[in-house]
Amino acid sequence: MAFPRWLTRIFACAALANQAVRGVTTTTAGGYKTIASRFSDNAIRVKSWSADDALLCDGGATHHTGWADIGGRHLFFWFHEARKNKHDAPLMIWLQGGPGGSSLHGMLYENGPCLSDGANGTDFNPYSWTEHFNIIYLDQPAGVGFSYVDKDADDASYPSRVEDSSLDAVAFVRLFHEAFPEFADNDLHLSGESYAGRYIPGIASAILEYNDFLASAPDPEAVASTIPLRSLMMGNPWISPAEQLSSMYDVSCFPYRDKYEPHLDPEDCVKALKVVDRCEAVARACAIGKSDPVLCAQPKTLCQDEFIGIFANVTRSYYDRRLRNCPGPQNCYPDIDQMAGFLSSDKVMREYLEVPTQTGGRKKRWDMSSSLIERRYFESGDFYTPSITDLKKVLDYSKKSSRSEHQRPVDVLVYVGTADIICNADGVLEGLRQISWDGRTSFRAAPWRDLPWTSSSGTRGGRAKATEGLWLVEIEDAGHMVC
Structure with missing residues (x-):
């Protein structure tokens, strides 16, 4: 079976996996540990923080920061272990929108374990999704947040389309599993909001293609390296521009x-x-x-x-x-603005995260959004490219009658705050109706059902409709950042 050329971005050919085994771990100055991939020339740098270290993030659990080094691109991540049953808890990747938004916005302003206190620190968030999930806040595409590229003066070094950045995201997952093998078998959920409605289906499509290739590979180790994708969770997603x-x-x-x-x-x-x-x-x-x-x-x-x-x-x-x-x-x-000030402070940038040193001086502050990435996309x-094709691929994949033990259904949850305008509930519903997948008729026919709670204004909390593989939830008294 011919090895797809694009997969060289993700891992070395399975047939070569048993040759020169890499996987060497070294420690660099400042406490970042570098783990070289066993399957490629990529690597990942990790620095760990205890649950008691509340000065950086008062989140109540162990957390880790670092960069995945994928060729000349370097993706920053902040990984928070679940507060409860971390070894059994699912693994989630959170992606911000934009295009060009840093996922640290979601971590410190929305659903992370520690939220910006509006000054120079963080407060414990009792409602964080990390109560039940291990969550990676990933700055992607390369160039957003604390992520960077080697040739930062060359615009062509940065991604400009989801088809490109999705491959970096898949490479990140493989590197993460090598750095944290104890989480490699945990179900993976891709989540995010807004323009993540473009990112997430593209990444999911790339993961499914990656898994399908590995499932047919002769090397048992390669087959065992499939990514356990379980669901897509998209809030107020940008999926169908028209x-x-x-x-x-x-x-x-x-x-x-x-x-x-x-x-x-x-x-x-x-x-x-x-x-x-x-x-x-x-x-x-x-x-x-x-x-x-x-x-x-x-x-x-x-x-x-x-x-x-x-x-x-x-x-x-x-x-x-x-x-x-x-x-x-x-x-x-x-x-x-206060959140940006906290992340750009000398205490966080230089002392804790060591951003100037780790990025070779390429990142001098944190920006909530990268104007360069926005312009390129x-x-x-x-x-203006719809996500319909990738969503159809994911939904139809889950409908397949025959799957190997490494091929599992991938559910799709779309949730929408009804006070949003730019990614409003009516547009999202109409966008989902454009997907010509096997469950299209049953989704259209599915009745709306009220959610079992009331909103802050005392009215019904929202409504939901679903068919096998696809859920749509509308949440009242909530906007774009519903989570």
């Missing part, structure tokens, strides 16, 4: 769900109406064109600048329509 862009007008210019007033003023709605149909048309051309980079780069000016720009230039949040009269456009979350057309 449907989601047009729905922004619908949910913003009219009363919404009998509880929200129009988000935009009438004059802004007039401006949006003049653009929305043309924006939808060029986004749909990208989808029909099978994600052709030239076609998919066309919506940038029309959709991003002229249409989404209308929503961005008002003092209310298109991430949470309940936030109004903000200090300025795109300034409805001022406490995020827009210019390549990735932003």
Whole structure:
């Protein structure tokens, strides 16, 4: 069986695995341990922190920081072990959106074990997902957060499409399993929000292809190295631009769900109406064109600048329509600045994480979002490329009647805060309806059922519908960062 050339990014050929065994562990200055891969020239650097070390992260469990060295790209990660039954708890990877967002935002502002205290430290989060999950907060694509590339002055060294960065993510998982073999058999769940709706299906598709290749390999060790992917969990995901862009007008210019007033003023709605149909048309051309980079780069000016720009230039949040009269456009979350100050402080950057030393001086501060990665993903057309093909692959994979012992169903959970506008509930639902998979009819026919709790306003907490393999949950009184 021919070895796919792209898999050389992930691991050396299984047929070569028993030759020069690498796997040498060394210790570098500052306490970072370097584990060289047994299967490739890649490596991973790890520094560990005890549960008692609350100065860096008051999270209540052991945690680890480091970089996965994948060729000339280096992905930063922050791994928090579960507070309970860590050896049996599932393993989760959390990805931020953007494109270009650092996953440390999710760790310190949303669902991590320690949350930014708005000053120069962190507070224990009793509601963290690490109560029941081992969670890796991964800065990807290379270039976001504390991740970096060797040739940082060369734009071409950075990823520009999900098809590229997905391979780095799979390589990261393999390196992580080598560094933490005690978690290699734990079920893996890919999670994230917003633009992670592009990242996650792409990574899942690459993992399935990787596993299928290994399952047919003659080497038993290679077969045993399959990645135990179990589910995708996507919050307010960006999955189908044509449907989601047009729905922004619908949910913003009219009363919404009998509880929200129009988000935009009438004059802004007039401006949006003049653009929305043309924006939808060029986004749909990208989808029909099978994600052709030239076609998919066309919506940038029309959709991003002229249409989404209308929503961005008002003092209310298109991430949470309940936030109004903000200090300025795109300034409805001022406490995020304090989080950035904490991560960029000398104490964290230099003393604890040793970022300048470990990155060779390439990272001098933490930025919540990389403008370079954002620009490259827009210019390549990735932003307007739907995730429908990859989601279909994952959903149909789970429907296969015959699977080996190494091929397991992969469930998909999509959850949406109904106060979000940019990735609103109506657009997400319509996007899911575009997936022509084996369960499409049953998903459409599935009834909505109320969630068994009430919201902060005393109304029903939301609703859900599901069929085998796919769940959709709408959560009331929640916005873009529902988790």
